[in-house]
Amino acid sequence: MELPPDNAPAHHGVAPHRCGECCTTMRGVGVRYNGKSVLQDVDLHLHCGELTAVIGENGAGKTTLVKCLLGEIPHEGEVHFLDASHRRPDSPVIGYVPQHSSFDKDAPVSVLDLFAASLATRPACLGVSPAVREEALTGLRRTGAEELIDRRIGTLSGGELQRVLLGLALTPVPNILVLDEPMSGVDHSGREKFYDLLSKLRREFDFAVLLVSHDLATLARFADRMVFLDRRIVCEGPPADVLRDPRVREAFSLHSLS
Amino acid sequence: MIESLLAPWHAFVSSFPFEWARYEFMRHALLAVIIVSPLLGALGTVVVANRMAFFSEAIGHAAFTGIALGVLLGLANPLWSMIGFALVLTLAITWFRRRGGLSSDTAIGLVMAFTVSLGIVILSRGGDFARYTGFLIGDMLAVTGGDVAGLAVLAVVVCALFFFFFNRLLLGTLSPALARSRGAHAGAAELCFASLLAVVVTCALPWIGILVINALLILPAAAGRNLAGNTAGFFGWSVLIALVSGLAGLFASFYASTATGATIVLAAMAIYLLTLLRRSAS
Numbered sequence: 119m120e121l122p123p124d125n126a127p128a129h130h131g132v133a134p135h136r137c138g139e140c141c142t143t144m145r146g147v148g149v150r151y152n153g154k155s156v157l158q159d160v161d162l163h164l165h166c167g168e169l170t171a172v173i174g175e176n177g178a179g180k181t182t183l184v185k186c187l188l189g190e191i192p193h194e195g196e197v198h199f200l201d202a203s204h205r206r207p208d209s210p211v212i213g214y215v216p217q218h219s220s221f222d223k224d225a226p227v228s229v230l231d232l233f234a235a236s237l238a239t240r241p242a243c244l245g246v247s248p249a250v251r252e253e254a255l256t257g258l259r260r261t262g263a264e265e266l267i268d269r270r271i272g273t274l275s276g277g278e279l280q281r282v283l284l285g286l287a288l289t290p291v292p293n294i295l296v297l298d299e300p301m302s303g304v305d306h307s308g309r310e311k312f313y314d315l316l317s318k319l320r321r322e323f324d325f326a327v328l329l330v331s332h333d334l335a336t337l338a339r340f341a342d343r344m345v346f347l348d349r350r351i352v353c354e355g356p357p358a359d360v361l362r363d364p365r366v367r368e369a370f371s372l373h374s375l376s
Numbered sequence: 377m378i379e380s381l382l383a384p385w386h387a388f389v390s391s392f393p394f395e396w397a398r399y400e401f402m403r404h405a406l407l408a409v410i411i412v413s414p415l416l417g418a419l420g421t422v423v424v425a426n427r428m429a430f431f432s433e434a435i436g437h438a439a440f441t442g443i444a445l446g447v448l449l450g451l452a453n454p455l456w457s458m459i460g461f462a463l464v465l466t467l468a469i470t471w472f473r474r475r476g477g478l479s480s481d482t483a484i485g486l487v488m489a490f491t492v493s494l495g496i497v498i499l500s501r502g503g504d505f506a507r508y509t510g511f512l513i514g515d516m517l518a519v520t521g522g523d524v525a526g527l528a529v530l531a532v533v534v535c536a537l538f539f540f541f542f543n544r545l546l547l548g549t550l551s552p553a554l555a556r557s558r559g560a561h562a563g564a565a566e567l568c569f570a571s572l573l574a575v576v577v578t579c580a581l582p583w584i585g586i587l588v589i590n591a592l593l594i595l596p597a598a599a600g601r602n603l604a605g606n607t608a609g610f611f612g613w614s615v616l617i618a619l620v621s622g623l624a625g626l627f628a629s630f631y632a633s634t635a636t637g638a639t640i641v642l643a644a645m646a647i648y649l650l651t652l653l654r655r656s657a658s
Contacts, residue, residue: 188556188557190556190557212557214553214554214557214558216551216553216554216557217553224601225425225549225550226600226601226604226605226606226607226609226610227546227550227606227607227610228605228606228607230606231546231606231607231608232547232550234543234607235543235544235546235547235550235607236543236547236554236558238543239543241538241539241540241542241543242542242543242546242607242608243418243421243539243542243546243607243608243610243611244539244608244611245608246608268605268606270605270606271550283554286554296557298553
């Protein structure tokens with residue numbers, strides 16, 4: 119695995135714009151399944167405009183952490199969102215990009231249908247209104263995927279589907295964007311393009327990004343902060359520091375680095 | 377009252393220059409087919425997309441126990457006990473899947489074997505099972521004006537709920553995780569759909585038959601899937617194919633003196649095979 123030199127600047131030298139005012143806070147978050155602890159004592163702050171990468175081995179609780187943030191499962195501790203005026207809105211807008219391997223590839227469903235199922239009140243089986251089509255195009259344009267709108271989902275490549283799902287997660291523009299293993303099944307140049315796009319979008323819209331991935335080499339360049347999870351937070355900080363931690367290097371077999 | 381509502385329909389169809397149009401039972405059956413076929417075709421799209429074919433099969437077979445309960449309770453019309461039992465079964469299968477840790481087909485297979493056996497045991501006491509074999513193949517020509525009115529009300533209610541839940545069901549089919557993140561509780565929508573499906577299958581059973589009703593749900597949708605490029609196309613093709621095979625099967629069964637439900641299934645199967653040609657050509 120090739121890692122950038124320690125002094126490599128994040129974001130290709132472009133400082134991100136951050137309002138620094140709004141923030142998502144997880145405090146003492148823990149989850150038990152059948153009495154067994156799968157996640158405990160997680161304290162995490164996600165600031166807007168900042169990309170936080172969560173790494174860890176299989177079974178380390180990464181997806182469980184995402185589910186806590188999305189409010190899908192009961193958990194100990196607190197998850198709060200503070201907006202720029204330090205109010206606590208009941209429900210921040212969370213954009214979510216799922217693992218695309220979970221999609222049914224045979225279904226006769228177009229990209230537009232996917233947007234309609236998420237956004238429209240009219241059932242997608244009775245057609246899609248021009249207003250929803252326009253909304254879908256706006257979302258897809260943000261990720262350069264507008265020409266895919268009438269394609270069947272099953273015919274999209276991994277990278278194309280990822281841009282579609284990101285466009286959907288940006289409709290409406292979220293406060294927090296959560297991506298769970300977004301790059302599985304996407305080739306190297308596709309990953310670079312995707313993370314470039316993600317960096318551009320978070321500067322433009324100033325949302326917080328939480329990204330779960332195994333893709334250490336690319337994350338090292340694009341993440342502001344890295345969190346190494348093994349049922350609890352083992353270490354966190356700038357990617358260069360985290361990737362030097364012996365526990366991380368052992369977990370990911372980073373022995374080639376001296 | 378119902379017959380007076382249907383009078384214009386009878387007058388209209390009687391003017392057709394065909395032999396079948398002279399019979400009241402055929403005019404009722406025609407109306408029933410026009411209502412039930414597209415309804416099954418519409419629900420079938422979700423059955424096929426959500427891989428619920430085995431579930432709907434089990435609901436059909438469970439009608440044995442529903443009928444048996446009606447007999448034990450002394451009901452004149454076992455339809456209510458059939459619907460009640462189908463709904464209980466829907467909940468049971470959902471519970472087995474979620475809590476029992478069983479895979480879906482094992483859970484359904486287990487419940488189906490139990491309910492079919494229980495129904496047959498109760499109905500066959502004293503060697504009287506032959507009285508109920510009519511349910512196996514159905515009798516479309518026994519539809520009355522009252523039945524047609526009931527079916528029409530059912531169709532309106534089911535369509536309204538189906539359209540209300542449709543987007544949530546679709547998103548849940550594509551990605552349950554994405555659906556939950558959008559606040560759409562796919563599990564609740566699926567349970568509501570399964571209940572709707574149970575009621576529709578049970579109500580259509582006496583006319584179409586336990587043995588073949590599932591094919592009417594699956595074949596039009598499977599054929600539509602071969603032709604469609606998006607959700608609206610899938611839905612439209614499935615409803616159209618269900619209606620065309622329903623009409624073709626009804627008329628063919630009249631002239632060939634065959635069971636209507638099974639004849640409709642053969643018509644749907646023929647259309648499905650044609651769509652396979654189209655699919656392999658593209």
